[in-house]
Amino acid sequence: MPEPIEGDTMSKVRVHNFSISIDGFGTGEGLTLDAPFGHAGERLHEWMFKTKMWTDMIGETGGNTGVDNAFAVQHGPGIGAEIMGRGKFGPPHQGPWTNLGTDEEWRGWWGPNPPFHTPVFVMTHHTRPSFSLSDTTFHFVNDDPATVLKQAQAAAEGKDVRIGGGATTVREFLDAGLVDTMHVAIADIELGSGARLWESPDELDDRFHHEVVPSPTGLTTHHLFWRR
Amino acid sequence: MPEPIEGDTMSKVRVHNFSISIDGFGTGEGLTLDAPFGHAGERLHEWMFKTKMWTDMIGETGGNTGVDNAFAVQHGPGIGAEIMGRGKFGPPHQGPWTNLGTDEEWRGWWGPNPPFHTPVFVMTHHTRPSFSLSDTTFHFVNDDPATVLKQAQAAAEGKDVRIGGGATTVREFLDAGLVDTMHVAIADIELGSGARLWESPDELDDRFHHEVVPSPTGLTTHHLFWRR
Numbered sequence: 001m002p003e004p005i006e007g008d009t010m011s012k013v014r015v016h017n018f019s020i021s022i023d024g025f026g027t028g029e030g031l032t033l034d035a036p037f038g039h040a041g042e043r044l045h046e047w048m049f050k051t052k053m054w055t056d057m058i059g060e061t062g063g064n065t066g067v068d069n070a071f072a073v074q075h076g077p078g079i080g081a082e083i084m085g086r087g088k089f090g091p092p093h094q095g096p097w098t099n100l101g102t103d104e105e106w107r108g109w110w111g112p113n114p115p116f117h118t119p120v121f122v123m124t125h126h127t128r129p130s131f132s133l134s135d136t137t138f139h140f141v142n143d144d145p146a147t148v149l150k151q152a153q154a155a156a157e158g159k160d161v162r163i164g165g166g167a168t169t170v171r172e173f174l175d176a177g178l179v180d181t182m183h184v185a186i187a188d189i190e191l192g193s194g195a196r197l198w199e200s201p202d203e204l205d206d207r208f209h210h211e212v213v214p215s216p217t218g219l220t221t222h223h224l225f226w227r228r
Numbered sequence: 229m230p231e232p233i234e235g236d237t238m239s240k241v242r243v244h245n246f247s248i249s250i251d252g253f254g255t256g257e258g259l260t261l262d263a264p265f266g267h268a269g270e271r272l273h274e275w276m277f278k279t280k281m282w283t284d285m286i287g288e289t290g291g292n293t294g295v296d297n298a299f300a301v302q303h304g305p306g307i308g309a310e311i312m313g314r315g316k317f318g319p320p321h322q323g324p325w326t327n328l329g330t331d332e333e334w335r336g337w338w339g340p341n342p343p344f345h346t347p348v349f350v351m352t353h354h355t356r357p358s359f360s361l362s363d364t365t366f367h368f369v370n371d372d373p374a375t376v377l378k379q380a381q382a383a384a385e386g387k388d389v390r391i392g393g394g395a396t397t398v399r400e401f402l403d404a405g406l407v408d409t410m411h412v413a414i415a416d417i418e419l420g421s422g423a424r425l426w427e428s429p430d431e432l433d434d435r436f437h438h439e440v441v442p443s444p445t446g447l448t449t450h451h452l453f454w455r456r
Binding site: 070074215222 | 280295298299301302305437439440441450454
């Protein structure tokens with residue numbers, strides 16, 4: 001069975017492992033430094049914690065290599081840049097960065113070695129200087145999705161661009177018609193409030209092929225979208 | 229969402245995209261140069277031809293990025309060597325290589341750029357000198373599975389080893405307890421005869437976790453196995 005060697009080499013815009021509730025929320029309410037997903041807690045992402053991708057990442061062994069893992073591992077390969085909203089870069093806070101209430105400058109949730117390993121473009125009305133942590137460089141941009149995408153694609157040097165979330169950012173890129181492929185993992189819980197991706201996954205069916213794959217783990221249902 | 233960075237780094241033995249009939253046959257009968265899968269034809273692999281992995285490989289666009297593709301693309305990454313049976317290296321023929329009936333030396337089905345890009349170990353009672361085509365080198369070995377695996381792991385330099393098939397070879401490695409993870413794709417056809425992987429997929433449940441994922445394409449059902 002051959003490897004991909006040529007073919008469709010145009011830079012794509014991809015969403016991966018975006019985890020939401022059955023009523024469409026990517027985070028809950030009441031977001032704090034200790035509860036970055038608010039009242040959603042870790043329930044949306046439980047499917048991911050059971051995969052070999054995750055156990056490898058945290059330096060453990062085991063983890064399943066079933067369908068959840070097959071989707072989880074697609075997050076990285078071929079990606080040359082990520083775009084995220086300020087709501088993902090966090091912390092749960094609006095307004096200028098100087099209002100954080102701490103002396104320390106916020107440099108993301110991820111510590112000294114963030115898991116992106118590419119340029120990351122953070123969409124925010126409050127721009128600030130770029131900085132690097134290990135092999136990840138964060139840029140702060142105040143532009144519309146199409147303009148930010150052009151910058152990210154230039155930085156990606158021919159590779160794909162991942163829209164990393166949150167829900168508001170993914171929705172902006174969907175509404176602008178800029179997303180090529182999307183993987184959404186829907187946990188069987190209702191949140192009732194928070195940041196919402198959609199009312200229903202069928203909203204996108206006029207523009208995307210839509211495949212639904214319930215996981216045998218029972219922890220999530222995978223929804224795959226690719227352009228018609 | 230982070231990338232795998234450490235964790236379980238031991239070289240694994242993996243089977244991917246191994247396509248069989250519901251009655252367990254990986255090829256049919258009546259294998260010829262023009263029909264390498266015999267009376268099975270291309271029916272076992274139809275699910276793969278619809279994926280983006282495949283359309284990329286043959287230089288076309290389109291192709292689905294759903295669950296079939298998510299499994300298909302796992303074939304290559306992390307692999308440092310393949311082991312295959314003479315039945316896969318072909319042609320449909322037994323005995324010494326000099327009995328091929330042609331003046332030309334058989335160098336595999338895959339032309340000048342085989343899709344392996346690693347060392348390949350062909351298990352055969354009729355050894356012959358190694359040769360390279362592009363970045364693939366074929367070695368011919370007459371040894372038991374454990375011995376061949378040691379050679380392949382040395383050649384893989386810490387990466388994983390793929391058992392490439394056919395059915396007889398995969399079964400030999402399963403029976404020797406040497407397979408860590410396996411992906412089998414079962415097409416909804418019966419073949420009745422040919423080279424058989426198993427009587428039933430449940431045969432392995434005492435030794436493996438076993439997950440069953442019907443594809444929404446209707447072209448196959450994915451069976452995933454990983455060691456208990």
